[in-house]
Amino acid sequence: MTSVASGRTLRPPRTGRSNGQWAVDGREPLNPNEAFKAEDNGLNVRERIETTYAREGFDSIPGDDLHGRFRWWGLYTQRKPGIDGGRTAQLEPHELEDSYFMLRVRTDGQALSPTQLRVLGDISTDFARESADISDRQNIQYHWIAIEDVPEIWRRLEAVGLQTTEACGDTPRAFLGSPVAGIAADEIIDPTEVIRTITSRWLGDPELSNLPRKFKTAITGHPSLDVVHEINDVSLVGVVHPDLGPGFDLWVGGGLSTAPRLAERIGVFVSEADAPDVWHGVISIFRDYGYRRMRTKARLKFLLAEWGPAKFREVLETEYLGRTLPDGPPPAPAKGPGDHVGVHAQKDGRFYVGAAPTVGRVSGTILTTLADLVERVGADAVRLTAHQKLVVLGVPADGVDVLVAGLADLGLSATPSSFRRSTMACTGIEYCKLAIVDTKDTATAVIAALEERLAGIELDQPIALHVNGCPNSCARIQTADIGLKGLITTDDAGESVPGFQVHLGGGLASPERDEAGLGRTVRGLKVPATDLTDYVERLVRRFVDQRTEGESFAA
Numbered sequence: 001m002t003s004v005a006s007g008r009t010l011r012p013p014r015t016g017r018s019n020g021q022w023a024v025d026g027r028e029p030l031n032p033n034e035a036f037k038a039e040d041n042g043l044n045v046r047e048r049i050e051t052t053y054a055r056e057g058f059d060s061i062p063g064d065d066l067h068g069r070f071r072w073w074g075l076y077t078q079r080k081p082g083i084d085g086g087r088t089a090q091l092e093p094h095e096l097e098d099s100y101f102m103l104r105v106r107t108d109g110q111a112l113s114p115t116q117l118r119v120l121g122d123i124s125t126d127f128a129r130e131s132a133d134i135s136d137r138q139n140i141q142y143h144w145i146a147i148e149d150v151p152e153i154w155r156r157l158e159a160v161g162l163q164t165t166e167a168c169g170d171t172p173r174a175f176l177g178s179p180v181a182g183i184a185a186d187e188i189i190d191p192t193e194v195i196r197t198i199t200s201r202w203l204g205d206p207e208l209s210n211l212p213r214k215f216k217t218a219i220t221g222h223p224s225l226d227v228v229h230e231i232n233d234v235s236l237v238g239v240v241h242p243d244l245g246p247g248f249d250l251w252v253g254g255g256l257s258t259a260p261r262l263a264e265r266i267g268v269f270v271s272e273a274d275a276p277d278v279w280h281g282v283i284s285i286f287r288d289y290g291y292r293r294m295r296t297k298a299r300l301k302f303l304l305a306e307w308g309p310a311k312f313r314e315v316l317e318t319e320y321l322g323r324t325l326p327d328g329p330p331p332a333p334a335k336g337p338g339d340h341v342g343v344h345a346q347k348d349g350r351f352y353v354g355a356a357p358t359v360g361r362v363s364g365t366i367l368t369t370l371a372d373l374v375e376r377v378g379a380d381a382v383r384l385t386a387h388q389k390l391v392v393l394g395v396p397a398d399g400v401d402v403l404v405a406g407l408a409d410l411g412l413s414a415t416p417s418s419f420r421r422s423t424m425a426c427t428g429i430e431y432c433k434l435a436i437v438d439t440k441d442t443a444t445a446v447i448a449a450l451e452e453r454l455a456g457i458e459l460d461q462p463i464a465l466h467v468n469g470c471p472n473s474c475a476r477i478q479t480a481d482i483g484l485k486g487l488i489t490t491d492d493a494g495e496s497v498p499g500f501q502v503h504l505g506g507g508l509a510s511p512e513r514d515e516a517g518l519g520r521t522v523r524g525l526k527v528p529a530t531d532l533t534d535y536v537e538r539l540v541r542r543f544v545d546q547r548t549e550g551e552s553f554a555a
């Protein structure tokens with residue numbers, strides 16, 4: 001693999017005026033969002049939550065904190081129930097907003113012990129009406145959180161080494177780490193220490209808590225390339241240097257949303273010892289040189305599109321590291337699926353077992369029962385994946401069957417159908433204030449219907465179905481075989497109904513495709529939600545009937 005298609009060319013910023021780059025233009029805020037960040041660091045809101053808002057209640061929270069700084073601690077207000085998607089764009093944000101919160105807990109690729117799982121499950125049961133979703137960034141997301149309960153939730157989380165620090169906001173968001181770090185027999189390099197060093201040194205560092213926009217990190221040493229490295233702001237991907245041995249290849253500037261762009265290789269080899277400083281150099285470049293004039297052009301991908309990899313490398317080496325880095329090789333093509341579903345041998349003779357909750361949805365009871373199950377079979381821990389799945393680690397040989405049966409009882413199949421395995425859905429209209437349509441329930445119904453209708457068809461490769469509730473891309477629609485973007489459309493009777501625009505043919509590096517590529521919109525096609533199962537069934541049947549041997553869905 002030498003390169004990836006970069007997707008749409010991003011328009012460079014205008015010259016001859018300030019683009020809000022601190023290192024070039026100074027720190028004068030150019031828009032209200034930058035002004036609010038300059039006025040008071042988002043991290044400072046925690047003290048006010050603990051001393052005032054949790055005691056005095058929702059109505060005591062001023063707007064700048066409620067809609068801005070709360071994100072620095074993983075808190076967003078959730079959507080008021082019962083407001084249909086057709087009204088999302090018509091209402092003011094406060095009219096859409098409930099007095100409850102979504103709370104995001106980051107795991108940063110760490111292995112969750114039974115004790116940690118129990119704490120996560122108990123918080124869901126005690127404070128979140130049993131809600132708990134595994135996100136595609138290895139977070140646990142709760143809903144129905146009342147501000148009064150937040151200090152107690154932090155106390156419980158932090159007592160077991162979990163946190164919501166910088167889980168949202170213009171910060172270093174949750175790290176994606178290989179779910180099989182340190183245990184897979186075919187691992188190139190274990191990224192655990194690198195992630196631990198970076199997060200312990202720099203998470204919650206005020207110097208890195210006012211970035212131009214969010215900053216996403218992915219680190220893996222597994223040959224399945226299991227952390228979607230092409231769509232993160234910075235990624236370190238395991239490679240073997242012919243002279244220097246195992247280390248990482250550096251990728252920069254990926255991101256989706258409404259202006260998708262795939263990350264590019266910078267061309268350097270990063271040793272395990274250098275990795276923390278290199279990460280710090282990249283995020284510092286973003287802080288200092290990122291464009292802050294317009295939020296829609298602030299992600300690192302816009303700077304990389306302007307500079308190109310060669311200039312980015314030069315600035316990294318000369319201004320931030322003070323030394324050159326060796327040239328390095330690209331990662332080998334992906335080996336095996338990166339969702340880790342199924343039973344696999346570890347390097348120590350035990351096993352890891354990947355299982356698929358449907359579209360990432362679990363619950364407090366499922367998490368606590370899972371903790372009991374992990375202990376009962378003598379396994380070690382659980383990691384979450386970048387595909388809304390989970391992996392049980394360190395399962396003794398004589399515990400595998402009991403574990404697989406116990407997981408199935410919890411709705412966590414280790415042998416899911418192709419669609420249950422490869423479908424992801426974002427939060428959608430159930431809780432998200434930006435949503436136009438339902439996603440999780442819609443996707444769940446489509447999966448169940450397809451399992452029945454296509455029961456006789458053997459798919460020898462997964463067909464990824466990703467469902468988004470609005471034009472943002474929280475469920476990565478541009479990198480799915482079939483990506484669905486929520487909108488309001490008209491049905492045959494001319495009525496306005498929830499529906500989806502269709503993107504086809506996207507995908508990240510996998511055994512089926514050497515290179516990542518972004519899907520293309522099917523122009524003019526808008527599928528009402530009620531017709532979605534029929535549409536996907538027709539697509540799959542046509543693919544199965546017409547494909548030539550070895551042809552992938554993307555082709």
Ligand code: SF4
Pocket residue numbers: 426427428429432433434435436468469470471472473474475
């Ligand atoms: Fe909300 Fe849109 Fe993101 Fe879905 S894609 S979670 S609807 S912002």
